[in-house]
Amino acid sequence: MNILVLVKQTPDTESKIKLNSDNTAIETGDLKYIINPYDEYAIEEAIKLSEKFAESKVTLVCLGNAAMKETTDTLRKGLAMGATDAVLIDAAGMNTACPFLTANALYQNVSQIKYDIILAGMKAVDDDYASVPTLLAGMLNIPVINAVVKLTVSPDQKNAECEREGETGREVSLTNLPAIFSAQKGLNEPRYPSLKGIMAAKKKEIINKKAEAVSPKIKIVKLSTPPPRPSGKIIKGDFPNNVKELASLLRSEAKVI
Amino acid sequence: MKLDSKTILLFVEHAASKVKKNTLELISAIKKAAPAAELNGVLLCVPAERAQLCKDIEKLNLKKVFVIENDSFATFSKENFALAVKAVIEKINPALSIFSHTTNSSETAKVLASRTGMAFISEAISFAAYEDGEFVAVHPMYAGKIRAHVKFENQSCGVVTLRPNVVEVCEAASGAGVDFETVAFSPAGEGAVKILNIIADASKKIDLSEADIIVAGGRGMGSKENFKVLEGLAAAINGVVGASRAAVDAGWREHHDQVGQTGKIVNPKIYIACGISGAIQHTVGMQTAKCIIAINKDPEANIFKIADYGIVGDLFQVVPELASELKKLING
Numbered sequence: 001m002n003i004l005v006l007v008k009q010t011p012d013t014e015s016k017i018k019l020n021s022d023n024t025a026i027e028t029g030d031l032k033y034i035i036n037p038y039d040e041y042a043i044e045e046a047i048k049l050s051e052k053f054a055e056s057k058v059t060l061v062c063l064g065n066a067a068m069k070e071t072t073d074t075l076r077k078g079l080a081m082g083a084t085d086a087v088l089i090d091a092a093g094m095n096t097a098c099p100f101l102t103a104n105a106l107y108q109n110v111s112q113i114k115y116d117i118i119l120a121g122m123k124a125v126d127d128d129y130a131s132v133p134t135l136l137a138g139m140l141n142i143p144v145i146n147a148v149v150k151l152t153v154s155p156d157q158k159n160a161e162c163e164r165e166g167e168t169g170r171e172v173s174l175t176n177l178p179a180i181f182s183a184q185k186g187l188n189e190p191r192y193p194s195l196k197g198i199m200a201a202k203k204k205e206i207i208n209k210k211a212e213a214v215s216p217k218i219k220i221v222k223l224s225t226p227p228p229r230p231s232g233k234i235i236k237g238d239f240p241n242n243v244k245e246l247a248s249l250l251r252s253e254a255k256v257i
Numbered sequence: 258m259k260l261d262s263k264t265i266l267l268f269v270e271h272a273a274s275k276v277k278k279n280t281l282e283l284i285s286a287i288k289k290a291a292p293a294a295e296l297n298g299v300l301l302c303v304p305a306e307r308a309q310l311c312k313d314i315e316k317l318n319l320k321k322v323f324v325i326e327n328d329s330f331a332t333f334s335k336e337n338f339a340l341a342v343k344a345v346i347e348k349i350n351p352a353l354s355i356f357s358h359t360t361n362s363s364e365t366a367k368v369l370a371s372r373t374g375m376a377f378i379s380e381a382i383s384f385a386a387y388e389d390g391e392f393v394a395v396h397p398m399y400a401g402k403i404r405a406h407v408k409f410e411n412q413s414c415g416v417v418t419l420r421p422n423v424v425e426v427c428e429a430a431s432g433a434g435v436d437f438e439t440v441a442f443s444p445a446g447e448g449a450v451k452i453l454n455i456i457a458d459a460s461k462k463i464d465l466s467e468a469d470i471i472v473a474g475g476r477g478m479g480s481k482e483n484f485k486v487l488e489g490l491a492a493a494i495n496g497v498v499g500a501s502r503a504a505v506d507a508g509w510r511e512h513h514d515q516v517g518q519t520g521k522i523v524n525p526k527i528y529i530a531c532g533i534s535g536a537i538q539h540t541v542g543m544q545t546a547k548c549i550i551a552i553n554k555d556p557e558a559n560i561f562k563i564a565d566y567g568i569v570g571d572l573f574q575v576v577p578e579l580a581s582e583l584k585k586l587i588n589g
Contacts, residue, residue, distance in 0.1 A: 011399070013400070013518045013538045014536070014537055015399075015537075016402070017399045017403050019403065026399075026403060037519050099377070100376065125400065125519065126398060127398050127405075128397065128398050128399070128400065129380070130363075130367075130379060131367055131370075131377060131379050134367040134368060134370075134371045135370070137371060138370075138371025138374075139371075142449075143448075143449040143450045144371075146367075149512070165360070165513045166333065166360060166361070166455060167333070167359065167360045168455060168457055169455045169456050170456040171454075171455050172454040173450055174450070175449055175451070176449045179449070179450075184512070185505075185512045185515070185519055185520070186511075186512040215411065216410050217376035217410055217411075217412055217415075218376055218377070218407050218408065218410055218415075219407065219409075219410040220405045221391075221406045223398075223403055223404065223406070224403070224406065225402070225404070226401060226544070229563045231562060231563075232549070232564045234556070234561060234568070234569060235567065235568050239570055239571075239574055239578070240574075240578045242568050242570070243568065243582055244582055246550070246566055246568060246582075247579060247585075249566060250548070250586075251586055254565060254566070256526050256527050256548045257494070257527075257583055257586055257587065
C-alpha cells in the first residue's frame with residue numbers, strides 16, 4: 001500500500017508570537033519549531049497502516065523552505081518514527097500564505113506519485129486555515145474526509161471506514177480509495193522515535209522536488225495582534241461571601257447573568 | 258475585491274426547524290462591511306421543514322432567498338450540500354458566498370471552493386471594507402495570537418466562513434419582506450463517500466464553539482469523576498462543560514471537549530475556568546470570551562491575568578456554592 005503523508009513544521013504551541021516592525025510577518029528568530037501536532041497523528045496512522053498491510057511504503061511530502069533546518073528536521077523526525085521516504089518540495093520564493101498555492105504545489109508533485117491513501121493533519125497550527133487537504137482533494141478529484149478520529153482500511157484496500165465528530169454525534173462513513181483523510185486528535189497516540197529509527201533516519205536521502213508557482217487567490221494585507229484583555233479583579237473575602245459577591249457582580253456589573 | 262452593490266449569497270443555517278443565531282451573525286457582519294450589496298440567502302431543507310423555516314426567514318434582512326427542498330438534506334453530506342449551493346451560485350453569480358464556520362457548514366464551504374476553484378478565506382472573525390473599498394476578512398492565526406487581514410487577490414468571486422459567536426447581532430428587521438424562489442435540484446446520488454451512521458451523543462447538547470456559557474476544568478479537577486461538580490454548575494446555568502488539554506490528555510474528558518490551540522476556539526458570553534492554570538495553549542482558545550471567571554487555589558496562576566473575575570480557593574467548595582447562588586439569581 002502506498003501511503004502519502006502531508007507534513008510541515010510549525011512554531012511550538014507554547015510559543016509567544018511577535019510581529020515584525022512593519023506588521024507584515026512574524027519574528028521567527030527565537031521560535032522553536034515542532035512537527036505540526038496534527039501531522040504527527042497522520043504519520044502515526046500511516047505507520048500503523050504500513051505495519052498492517054505488507055509491502056507498504058510511507059512517503060512524507062512537505063512543502064517547505066529547503067534551506068531551513070527546521071524543515072528537514074521535521075522530515076527526519078517523521079522518518080525516525082518509521083516513514084520510508086521523504087519528499088521536500090522547495091517553497092523558496094513561493095507565497096505559501098495562500099492555501100491554494102500550497103495545495104497546488106502539492107498537487108503538482110503528488111499527482112506524479114503512486115498513492116492509495118493520503119493522510120494529513122486536519123489543520124496546521126500556524127495559519128489555521130484547515131483548507132489544504134480539501135483543496136488538494138478537489139484538484140486530485142478524490143474524496144476527502146476531515147478530522148477523522150478512527151480509520152479502518154478494508155482488507156482488499158479498496159475502501160475505508162472512518163469516524164469523525166459531526167454536529168450531532170459521531171459520523172461513521174465509508175469511502176472508496178484513494179482518498180484523503182485529515183487527522184484529528186484522538187485518532188491515535190503518536191509513537192516516540194526509537195534510537196534505531198533516529199540513526200536510520202539520518203542516513204536517509206530527502207528527495208528534493210520543485211513546483212511551478214501559480215498566482216495566489218488570497219493575500220494578507222497586514223497582520224495585527226489582538227487587543228490585550230484589561231486585567232480583572234480577584235474577589236477578596238472569605239468563603240462563601242466571596243462567591244456571593246461574584247454572583248452579584250456577574251449580574252450587576254458584568255451583566256452576563 | 259470590492260463589494261459595492263454586488264450580490265452576496267448567504268448560507269442559511271438551521272436546526273430543529275429554526276434559523277440558527279449564527280445566520281443572524283452572518284447578516285450583521287456582512288451588512289457592516291458591504292451595506293450597499295444585495296444580500297440573498299440559500300436555504301437547503303427537507304420539504305416538511307420549509308413552511309416553518311420560511312416564516313422564520315421572513316423576518317431577516319435579506320432580499321431574496323433561494324430555497325432548495327430535498328429529502329436528501331435530512332442527512333448532512335458536504336458534497337451534496339455544496340452541489341446544491343453551487344446550483345444557486347450558477348444562477349445568480351454572487352461576488353461572495355458566506356457561511357458560518359460551524360462543523361458542517363465549514364465543510365460545505367471548503368468543498369464548494371475546492372470543487373469550483375473559487376477562492377476561499379477560512380474562519381474569519383470579522384469582515385471589513387478597507388479605505389479603498391476592498392473587502393477584507395480578519396482571520397486569526399496561531400490560534401488567535403495573531404490576526405491576519407486577508408483579501409481576495411484578482412478574483413471575481415470568493416467564499417468565506419465566519420466563526421460563530423464572535424459578531425454581535427444587530428437586530429435590523431428589513432420590513433421590506435423577503436422574496437422566495439424555489440430552485441430545482443437533483444441530489445448527488447451515491448457518491449464516493451457514504452454516511453453509514455450517525456451515533457448521536459445524548460450528552461452533547463451544543464457544540465462548544467457555539468455555546469454561550471462554558472464551564473471548563475483543568476488539571477486541578479484531579480479525576481474524571483470530579484467533573485460531576487462542573488456538570489452541576491453547567492446544568493444550573495444552562496452551560497456546557499469544556500476541558501483543558503491536561504484534563505483531556507489525562508483521559509478525564511473526550512477530545513471534543515478540549516478548548517485551546519489543539520482543541521476548540523470558543524467565544525462564549527461566560528467562561529468559567531476551574532482548576533486551569535492558564536497555559537498559553539489554553540488561553541488562546543478562550544481569551545475572546547466576553548466574561549472570564551477563574552477559580553484556582555494558586556493565586557499566581559496565569560489564568561488570573563486574563564480573567565475578569567477571580568476567586569482564589571478550593572474549586573470543590575466554590576463551584577457548588579456558585580451554582581446555587583447563580584441559580585437563585587436566575588430563578589429569582
